[in-house]
Amino acid sequence: MAKLYLVPTPIGNLDDITLRAVQVLREVDLILAEDTRTSSVLLRHLGIEKRLQAHHKFNEHATVHAVAEAIAEGRNVALISDAGTPGISDPGFLLVRTCIEQGVEVETLPGATACIPALVQSGFPCDRFCFEGFLPQKKGRNKRLQELADEERTMVFYESPYRVVKCLEQFAATFGAERRVSVSRELTKKFEQTLRGTLSEVLEHFRSTEPRGEFVLVVEGHPKTGKSRTNETTEEEQE
Numbered sequence: 001m002a003k004l005y006l007v008p009t010p011i012g013n014l015d016d017i018t019l020r021a022v023q024v025l026r027e028v029d030l031i032l033a034e035d036t037r038t039s040s041v042l043l044r045h046l047g048i049e050k051r052l053q054a055h056h057k058f059n060e061h062a063t064v065h066a067v068a069e070a071i072a073e074g075r076n077v078a079l080i081s082d083a084g085t086p087g088i089s090d091p092g093f094l095l096v097r098t099c100i101e102q103g104v105e106v107e108t109l110p111g112a113t114a115c116i117p118a119l120v121q122s123g124f125p126c127d128r129f130c131f132e133g134f135l136p137q138k139k140g141r142n143k144r145l146q147e148l149a150d151e152e153r154t155m156v157f158y159e160s161p162y163r164v165v166k167c168l169e170q171f172a173a174t175f176g177a178e179r180r181v182s183v184s185r186e187l188t189k190k191f192e193q194t195l196r197g198t199l200s201e202v203l204e205h206f207r208s209t210e211p212r213g214e215f216v217l218v219v220e221g222h223p224k225t226g227k228s229r230t231n232e233t234t235e236e237e238q239e
Contacts, residue, residue, distance in 0.1 A: 002071045004099045005078040006092060008085040008111025011214075012188035014045045016112050022046055024109065029075040032067065034091055038082045055079065060091050064098040071104045083214075085113045089133040089158055114187055115156045118216035121194055122182030124154040125221070131156045135167075145174040152221040161185075161211040168203040171219060175199065180220040186213035 005024050010016040025031060026048055032055035033039035039052055055063065071077050079086045079095060085108075086092035099106050119126045130153045135141050148155060159167045164183075171181065177200040184194040191213065195202050199219075 001105060002074045002076045003105045003107050004067075004071055004095065005076065006086045006096070006106070006108040007078045007080050008109060008113065009039070009042055009080050009083060010188065011083040011112050011114045012186065012192075014042060016188055017042075017046070018109065018111055021109050021111055022048070024078055025050065025080075027076070028078040030070070030077045032077060032079045032095075034081040034086075039080055042080075055091060055095070057091050060094050064095045065102075067095060068099045068102045068104050071099065072102060083112070083114075085111060088113055088115070112188075114158070114184075114214065114216050117187055118182070118184040118194075118218055119154065119156055121184065122154070122218040123196065124180070124182065124218060126154060129154040129156060130221075134158045137163075142170075142174075145170060149174055150222050152224055154221050155219045157217040157219070159215045159217055161213060161215060164211040164215055164217075165203065165206050167217065168199060168206065171217075172199040172203060175219060175222075177203075182218040184216045184218070185211070187216065189213070 005028060007021050007024055009021075025043070025046070028050070031039070031050050031052050033052045034056050036052040036054050043050060043052075055067070067077060079092055081090035081092065084090065087096060096106055115131055119129055130148070130151055132148070132155060135144055135157060157167070168181070171179070178198050180197065181199050181202050182194060182196045183202055184192075186192045195205060
């Protein structure tokens with residue numbers, strides 16, 4: 001039976017792709033790509049010649065049923081995004097839901113995503129975390145931040161370099177300037193960098209140094225009431 005395959009692609013370093021992902025991309029009948037130009041670079045690097053079809057947020061509502069029908073008729077289809085795992089702040093959710101509703105099998109391959117490396121190397125607890133992706137740019141943004149003010153889990157956000165300073169300013173105003181943050185940019189690329197410190201310290205850095213690249217911001221959770229960070233760490237180690 002044909003399937004929809006969700007195939008993660010590298011977030012920067014083109015060698016960060018699994019052998020299984022390469023095999024699937026070689027064997028499917030069609031590859032849906034968020035940006036065919038970007039994906040063509042990866043496929044050339046992998047030595048894969050395959051037909052690409054655009055599948056992005058501007059056309060997915062109009063095409064998901066046709067794609068699901070094509071799979072039901074026996075064509076294996078792979079969905080890839082520009083970088084990372086499809087559906088994580090990228091197109092994919094609508095197609096997956098439509099395939100499930102129509103009884104089409106969906107298989108998701110494990111692989112690259114920006115949030116996990118940034119989370120793990122932040123040094124904050126990562127046994128439980130809250131992934132927020134891109135916050136609303138305008139309407140609802142402040143409300144969502146206020147809702148997260150007392151969130152005890154580590155929080156992970158994506159942000160554009162053009163809004164990083166403003167974002168850190170809003171974090172400092174909502175969470176407190178002394179709340180700790182880890183900011184990773186250009187993960188897996190030549191100029192990969194992670195800065196750690198309080199929100200005020202990291203904000204001061206990016207006020208004087210122009211933000212460049214793709215950003216993941218990891219913010220420590222609100223300290224648990226009546227429990228110090230030291231006691232919390234000791235309890236985790238005992239477990």
